[in-house]
Amino acid sequence: MAEKYYLDIVIKKEKLSDGNDIFVAYCNSLGIVSQGINIDEAIKNIREACELYLEEQPEKYEELSASFSPLSFFIIEVKKNAQTAGAIR
Numbered sequence: 001m002a003e004k005y006y007l008d009i010v011i012k013k014e015k016l017s018d019g020n021d022i023f024v025a026y027c028n029s030l031g032i033v034s035q036g037i038n039i040d041e042a043i044k045n046i047r048e049a050c051e052l053y054l055e056e057q058p059e060k061y062e063e064l065s066a067s068f069s070p071l072s073f074f075i076i077e078v079k080k081n082a083q084t085a086g087a088i089r
Helices: 039-056 058-063
Strands: 009-015 021-027 032-036
Touching: 009 039, 021 039, 032 039, 039 058
Parallel strands: none
Antiparallel strands: 009 021, 021 032
């Protein structure tokens, strides 16, 4: 039976230069990025990219967790300071 590994993936909706949406998938565990025209395609593409990467570098499996541990994910708010908003440093 094949051993399972879990990778943390973040998907962010971004805009292309032509104004169309694209979904960018980041695998933080391996430092790999892929994309898709929708979330399902982005997940499919990042999974394939990760599998190909690990096929070429199987030693990277040692850095991955073989058991699932929940991640902490937070969204924070930052405010633009009106006094420094136009300043170039």
